[in-house]
Amino acid sequence: xxxxNQKLLDIGKNNVLGKRIIAHLDMDAFxxxxxEAGSPIFKGxxxxxxxxxKNGQGRGVVSTANYKAREYGIHSALPISIAWRLSQKAKAxxxxxxxxxxxxxxxxxxxxxxxxxxxxxxxxEVEPASIDEFYFDLSYLKNYKKAEDICKKxxxxxxxxxxxxxxxxxxxxxxxxxxxxxxxxxxxxxVVKEKDSEKYLELLPVRKIPGIGPKTEQVLKDKGIxxxxxLKKLSKTELREIHGKWGEDLYYKVRGIDEDPIVESxxxxxxxxxxxxxxxxxxxxxxxxMFENLCKGVFKSFLQSGFKTFKTVGITxxxxxxxxxxxxxxLKKESKSEKEFIIETxxxxxxxxxxxxxxxxxxxxxxxxxxxxxxxxxxxx
DNA sequence: TCTGGGGTCCTAGGACCC
DNA sequence: TCTGGGGTCCTAGGACCC
Numbered sequence: 578x579x580x581x582n583q584k585l586l587d588i589g590k591n592n593v594l595g596k597r598i599i600a601h602l603d604m605d606a607f608x609x610x611x612x613e614a615g616s617p618i619f620k621g622x623x624x625x626x627x628x629x630x631k632n633g634q635g636r637g638v639v640s641t642a643n644y645k646a647r648e649y650g651i652h653s654a655l656p657i658s659i660a661w662r663l664s665q666k667a668k669a670x671x672x673x674x675x676x677x678x679x680x681x682x683x684x685x686x687x688x689x690x691x692x693x694x695x696x697x698x699x700x701x702e703v704e705p706a707s708i709d710e711f712y713f714d715l716s717y718l719k720n721y722k723k724a725e726d727i728c729k730k731x732x733x734x735x736x737x738x739x740x741x742x743x744x745x746x747x748x749x750x751x752x753x754x755x756x757x758x759x760x761x762x763x764x765x766x767x768v769v770k771e772k773d774s775e776k777y778l779e780l781l782p783v784r785k786i787p788g789i790g791p792k793t794e795q796v797l798k799d800k801g802i803x804x805x806x807x808l809k810k811l812s813k814t815e816l817r818e819i820h821g822k823w824g825e826d827l828y829y830k831v832r833g834i835d836e837d838p839i840v841e842s843x844x845x846x847x848x849x850x851x852x853x854x855x856x857x858x859x860x861x862x863x864x865x866x867m868f869e870n871l872c873k874g875v876f877k878s879f880l881q882s883g884f885k886t887f888k889t890v891g892i893t894x895x896x897x898x899x900x901x902x903x904x905x906x907x908l909k910k911e912s913k914s915e916k917e918f919i920i921e922t923x924x925x926x927x928x929x930x931x932x933x934x935x936x937x938x939x940x941x942x943x944x945x946x947x948x949x950x951x952x953x954x955x956x957x958x
Numbered sequence: 959t960c961t962g963g964g965g966t967c968c969t970a971g972g973a974c975c976c
Numbered sequence: 977t978c979t980g981g982g983g984t985c986c987t988a989g990g991a992c993c994c
Binding site: 640654706710787789790791902904 | 985986987988989990991992993994
Binding site for chain 2: 627628636637638639640654655656657658659662680707821822823845846847848849850851852853899943945
């Protein structure tokens with residue numbers, strides 16, 4: 578009870594300007610749409626952006642499939658080898674074979690920046706939530722009709738400039754806007770007004786709430802909870818037991834209460850790279866080469882990031898049975914040395930290549946390196 | 959069917975200090 | 977010989993997101 582009062586006080590404090598109008602803009606099949614828009618020969622074809630399928634032998638997953646490819650059952654996170662098979666099957670049925678493309682981040686980042694510029698013409702508070710999602714504040718417009726009109730304009734400008742579509746949700750906070758943006762994809766625009774928001778949430782499957790993933794969904798299902806309405810029967814304490822600290826936020830979220838602010842930019846907490854081998858291996862030369870490339874890549878990003886020092890280094894090893902181990906070491910002092918980064922990460926990696934941490938000589942599928950505890954301050958003498 | 963790569967946040971146990 | 981409590985840092989792992 579006391580906590581609830583505290584929360585309500587907090588809401589009052591953050592919400593000094595009164596009711597908010599928040600929009601969430603989510604690009605439709607972003608990577609695939611950009612590729613399709615960029616090459617006339619791809620127009621109308623099923624397009625799959627992801628790792629190299631290598632004639633069905635590739636190891637990665639699908640990053641984005643356009644809507645045409647989705648008709649074949651191809652979707653994000655699907656193993657690329659299966660996507661390949663589905664495409665071959667479609668071909669055998671006389672349909673178009675899918676176009677497989679690898680990820681071109683530079684192109685997508687450029688498009689991201691252009692979209693950001695368009696949104697910024699209409700909102701002073703914009704949060705790029707990922708490469709293809711943006712939250713922005715339209716409270717200044719005072720009403721939902723005007724917010725809707727502005728979002729139509731933004732959609733139109735994006736369509737004209739980039740030849741791709743997006744879906745937008747508008748609501749009283751980030752939660753409602755995000756969920757509603759996903760409801761009418763592609764090319765949708767959904768407005769959920771305050772008076773409707775709680776009822777709107779009640780009928781949704783719990784999985785629609787961002788933060789509830791497959792594990793939590795199952796835990797809830799075992800308790801007979803499938804839609805948000807069921808979830809509302811749980812007390813804050815019960816939610817805390819299921820979902821820890823976040824469970825308490827969830828108690829409010831299912832009631833349509835979410836005062837998370839728009840955050841225009843945030844500092845990175847870690848910089849890392851990882852890579853899966855083409856074939857699982859325990860070969861020192863192969864692993865060493867990969868390791869060196871990863872370290873160089875991470876250090877290059879570190880230099881470009883503007884950070885001056887790191888204090889923790891870490892590695893990841895994934896074995897052929899998919900068991901994944903991480904190890905980290907915090908240094909005695911902040912460092913800016915590439916040599917130290919390599920030496921310290923190598924010290925963490927080596928035990929996994931011999932019997933110290935790999936007694937059964939399992940082959941390695943993936944290795945990764947990263948740095949954490951980054952600081953923008955130079956080392957003080 | 960066979961599972962990428964980039965991250966964030968949270969938890970829990972142990973070390974260590976006062 | 978029996979035995980605190982609080983705070984912070986570190987590490988490993990897990991869930992989640994795009």
